Amino acid sequence: MFISIERNRLESIQEQIFEQARRQILAGSLRPGVKVSSTRALAAQLKVSRNSVTFAYERLINEGYLVTKPTAGTFVAPLFPEDAVRATGVAEIYSPDRSARSGSPDEPPAFTGRRHSILSTSRNPIDFWTQRTDPAAFPLRSWRRVILESLASAGRNLTEYGDPCGYMFLRTTIAEHVLDNRGIQARPEQIIILAGAQLALNLALRVLVRGREPIAVENPCNQGAAYLFESLGMTVLPYPIDSFGVDAESLVKSDARLVYVTPSHQFPMGPTLSLHRRKLILEWAQRTGAYILEDDYDSEFRYDDAPLPALKALAPNRVIYLGTFSKSLGAGLRIGFAIFPESLVESAGTAKALLDNGHVWLEQAALARFISGGGFARHVRRIRQSWKSRRDTLLERLSLRFGRLELMGTEAGTHIAIKVPERWNAHDIKQIARKSNVGVYTVQCGGGHEYGAMTFNAEWLLLGYASLSERQIEIGVDRLAHAMELRQGNGPAFRGY
Amino acid sequence: MFISIERNRLESIQEQIFEQARRQILAGSLRPGVKVSSTRALAAQLKVSRNSVTFAYERLINEGYLVTKPTAGTFVAPLFPEDAVRATGVAEIYSPDRSARSGSPDEPPAFTGRRHSILSTSRNPIDFWTQRTDPAAFPLRSWRRVILESLASAGRNLTEYGDPCGYMFLRTTIAEHVLDNRGIQARPEQIIILAGAQLALNLALRVLVRGREPIAVENPCNQGAAYLFESLGMTVLPYPIDSFGVDAESLVKSDARLVYVTPSHQFPMGPTLSLHRRKLILEWAQRTGAYILEDDYDSEFRYDDAPLPALKALAPNRVIYLGTFSKSLGAGLRIGFAIFPESLVESAGTAKALLDNGHVWLEQAALARFISGGGFARHVRRIRQSWKSRRDTLLERLSLRFGRLELMGTEAGTHIAIKVPERWNAHDIKQIARKSNVGVYTVQCGGGHEYGAMTFNAEWLLLGYASLSERQIEIGVDRLAHAMELRQGNGPAFRGY
Numbered sequence: 001m002f003i004s005i006e007r008n009r010l011e012s013i014q015e016q017i018f019e020q021a022r023r024q025i026l027a028g029s030l031r032p033g034v035k036v037s038s039t040r041a042l043a044a045q046l047k048v049s050r051n052s053v054t055f056a057y058e059r060l061i062n063e064g065y066l067v068t069k070p071t072a073g074t075f076v077a078p079l080f081p082e083d084a085v086r087a088t089g090v091a092e093i094y095s096p097d098r099s100a101r102s103g104s105p106d107e108p109p110a111f112t113g114r115r116h117s118i119l120s121t122s123r124n125p126i127d128f129w130t131q132r133t134d135p136a137a138f139p140l141r142s143w144r145r146v147i148l149e150s151l152a153s154a155g156r157n158l159t160e161y162g163d164p165c166g167y168m169f170l171r172t173t174i175a176e177h178v179l180d181n182r183g184i185q186a187r188p189e190q191i192i193i194l195a196g197a198q199l200a201l202n203l204a205l206r207v208l209v210r211g212r213e214p215i216a217v218e219n220p221c222n223q224g225a226a227y228l229f230e231s232l233g234m235t236v237l238p239y240p241i242d243s244f245g246v247d248a249e250s251l252v253k254s255d256a257r258l259v260y261v262t263p264s265h266q267f268p269m270g271p272t273l274s275l276h277r278r279k280l281i282l283e284w285a286q287r288t289g290a291y292i293l294e295d296d297y298d299s300e301f302r303y304d305d306a307p308l309p310a311l312k313a314l315a316p317n318r319v320i321y322l323g324t325f326s327k328s329l330g331a332g333l334r335i336g337f338a339i340f341p342e343s344l345v346e347s348a349g350t351a352k353a354l355l356d357n358g359h360v361w362l363e364q365a366a367l368a369r370f371i372s373g374g375g376f377a378r379h380v381r382r383i384r385q386s387w388k389s390r391r392d393t394l395l396e397r398l399s400l401r402f403g404r405l406e407l408m409g410t411e412a413g414t415h416i417a418i419k420v421p422e423r424w425n426a427h428d429i430k431q432i433a434r435k436s437n438v439g440v441y442t443v444q445c446g447g448g449h450e451y452g453a454m455t456f457n458a459e460w461l462l463l464g465y466a467s468l469s470e471r472q473i474e475i476g477v478d479r480l481a482h483a484m485e486l487r488q489g490n491g492p493a494f495r496g497y
Numbered sequence: 498m499f500i501s502i503e504r505n506r507l508e509s510i511q512e513q514i515f516e517q518a519r520r521q522i523l524a525g526s527l528r529p530g531v532k533v534s535s536t537r538a539l540a541a542q543l544k545v546s547r548n549s550v551t552f553a554y555e556r557l558i559n560e561g562y563l564v565t566k567p568t569a570g571t572f573v574a575p576l577f578p579e580d581a582v583r584a585t586g587v588a589e590i591y592s593p594d595r596s597a598r599s600g601s602p603d604e605p606p607a608f609t610g611r612r613h614s615i616l617s618t619s620r621n622p623i624d625f626w627t628q629r630t631d632p633a634a635f636p637l638r639s640w641r642r643v644i645l646e647s648l649a650s651a652g653r654n655l656t657e658y659g660d661p662c663g664y665m666f667l668r669t670t671i672a673e674h675v676l677d678n679r680g681i682q683a684r685p686e687q688i689i690i691l692a693g694a695q696l697a698l699n700l701a702l703r704v705l706v707r708g709r710e711p712i713a714v715e716n717p718c719n720q721g722a723a724y725l726f727e728s729l730g731m732t733v734l735p736y737p738i739d740s741f742g743v744d745a746e747s748l749v750k751s752d753a754r755l756v757y758v759t760p761s762h763q764f765p766m767g768p769t770l771s772l773h774r775r776k777l778i779l780e781w782a783q784r785t786g787a788y789i790l791e792d793d794y795d796s797e798f799r800y801d802d803a804p805l806p807a808l809k810a811l812a813p814n815r816v817i818y819l820g821t822f823s824k825s826l827g828a829g830l831r832i833g834f835a836i837f838p839e840s841l842v843e844s845a846g847t848a849k850a851l852l853d854n855g856h857v858w859l860e861q862a863a864l865a866r867f868i869s870g871g872g873f874a875r876h877v878r879r880i881r882q883s884w885k886s887r888r889d890t891l892l893e894r895l896s897l898r899f900g901r902l903e904l905m906g907t908e909a910g911t912h913i914a915i916k917v918p919e920r921w922n923a924h925d926i927k928q929i930a931r932k933s934n935v936g937v938y939t940v941q942c943g944g945g946h947e948y949g950a951m952t953f954n955a956e957w958l959l960l961g962y963a964s965l966s967e968r969q970i971e972i973g974v975d976r977l978a979h980a981m982e983l984r985q986g987n988g989p990a991f992r993g994y
Contacts, residue, residue: 070843111705111707111844111847113851115846115851116850116851118658119657119660131658132658135651135653135655138651138655138656140648140651140655143648143655147859148645151637151640151641151644154635154637154829156629156829157829158632158635158637158827158829158830159629159630159827159828159829159964160616160632160827160828161823161829164615195854195855196854198851198852198853199854202852202853224850227851231847231848231851330655331656331658331854332653332654332656332658332858332859333859334856347610349612350610351728353615354612354695354724356691356693356695356699356831357615357693357696357828359692360692360830360857361829362644362829362830362859363857467656
């Protein structure tokens, strides 16, 4: 890496390092897989503070240009974001060569995935992490009761394999639940229980994908999905999102016959897919025989009006529906489900059996009791009210401290996206906030992935509110505003920027 | 299907149907994917009892020539056993074309897997099913206690994602456990917790396999593994087993750089891989850079002498070790683990995260408490003694009723294999036993898969004993012997055949 620092430039030293490294990586003079200098070595070489190098590296890592390997060091990423972009703005991802594999001893294997973020790396006491909920809201007493009842009547269920597709009592219960709540008509046999939506996505891909078929995705996209498609060598076609969800008008001209969408509360940016666009996508799928992977996470949490019908409810034959209890109950329970069209039930059942021999019986039995006894519906109503209050507090405090902000995804879910004031970079605000013991997240750090120019990543921050008390939310926003004012050096600058 | 029945032949009608259908399938006059007549239609056409056709179909299905699809009917299997065999006796499986996928509406997807058996289909009161243990032996009180203790101290673990590679307390506990019991030295970071060995196998393949690399397997093989390799389009090279385990002398001449073995108690036939052959395979792996997938199921249950060291203990860099608690605790808990070499830890961790976002926390926490508190070791000692008594009862009763039988896999595990008397076919005995309300299993029906001539499938029966009481075992053997004597029509014919 050849970096030259000019101390009298407007850009900070860390920005200069970031920008020069980024350019060299994109230009190919720093090639994928190459090891870069340690932060200490580069700081010594450039005669700058190690912190400047560390922050620059951190940003390069967060934005996908560098990767770290424990004990081995820091390397240029095997795939980097701008690879995604081709002429039209609709991207084709570089597909890694998956055929090479030499037999020499101790050679690293050909697997070239990137790991997505599901854990907050922050140790901040006030952490607007996007992917967790308040442990105090977990219905521990009720859950303890259904666990004990299930254990008491376990019979052979602890010592025998069950149906790899799931415990029939739970599948029946979920069939009723999705009919009541999402308008989806499905036989229990169409429903497969899995350890969460990520595994469900793996299963759907194993059933549907044979080679490098193109898959259309939202941009920005759920990182866990994006990195999975990448690791499987799939060709990804990203379509931009706006406040009505993904750009369906462009998507329906796609050559893809598979699309992954998050209609209820787009991840990471939060818009709800409009009814008009839902219809466009469904008509396209019907016409072309495409399949839609509908990740309906956060559908339980809609605050100001009635939820739109699930895509699955409108076109049952074209949609594989992915549901999860990670937000509505707890991510540590690891229970989700997929609903397959009738025509795929047999393939999906076989693929599921070959993938794993079924899910833990106890949690399935307990959840079936919890849902069928009405406890789950009561719990969701309670936490929906609680999350709504937290959201209201967050919006009010943001308004109080920052004036009018551009926001996305406020109407549903457990996090919002805010556009940063002009002349600010989201990554810098994240760093400043961290120094004030507040965790806020860029798209790329908060579990999203952006293809192409990464403007959302530069201009938006993600704030999750479901794990913080209303008082913590207020303090967090106050600290953030204060830290930005100090940095700006001219008082309450952000009110009505 | 063109079947002609000759009523005055020695072979039964069902045997004639079976044999003619089998020949037509192998000759290609009945092509893969073709729908065959219903049992009712064929019985009417041939003017034979529907039972004869049903039994013949059942055997064709069990031996892999036909497959049924719910509501759709019965079809010639997409891959059938003899496909496996090429000139040298070392086989190459037909690899399905995985590139074709048309976009026309409602076309079935390209996934062409077969589902393996993990559930007994028998409703017999005395069922020597191979893949379950006695529910009465489950340590329910202790398990209830560790579940409650874990729930009481859950904190954020129920509502947050954990490390996708597993709960560190459990990984540390397993690291100590495998060191004490299998001589394996591993850091907790090398250990990944998964919902059983099937998922662990999927993970290992995702890390190691990029195309249709050949994989060497035992013949007969674990069906869940065999059908998984097949569904991924891998080239399978089967090597025969004998009473010292897989034919390592041939295997080490293989072009494969990946091998799947079950050294402690070969599945399905039961022999323990000899130390000499262990060394051959390890030297081959060291020399060629091959990886060994060591499925160490049943290693807890060795009755008459000390267990041999795990392959993983002897060559940590070349072995991916797959462990399970399905036999030692309960299959319904769905907890297993994989131990990766240091060089694969990072890839495996990323691949695991992209596969699923981690295993259920509660069972992990409960198991860690159970192991670290000493309860698990006490439980295993207790059930080892109990299974040993059941095995002894089974062997004694078989000897009493059948005289000297050729046996395999008696020294370890929870099932044995017995060679059927001359002039008998294992499938016929299975059917006869079923009519006497006793479940015994051929290799193919009992969770195994045999490539090639299928002689083990024709000549051996599998009897699991860990889920039956000693009294049930005696009654089961008595009934089996009685039914065979009746069919033979000449008294206690099998004693010392």
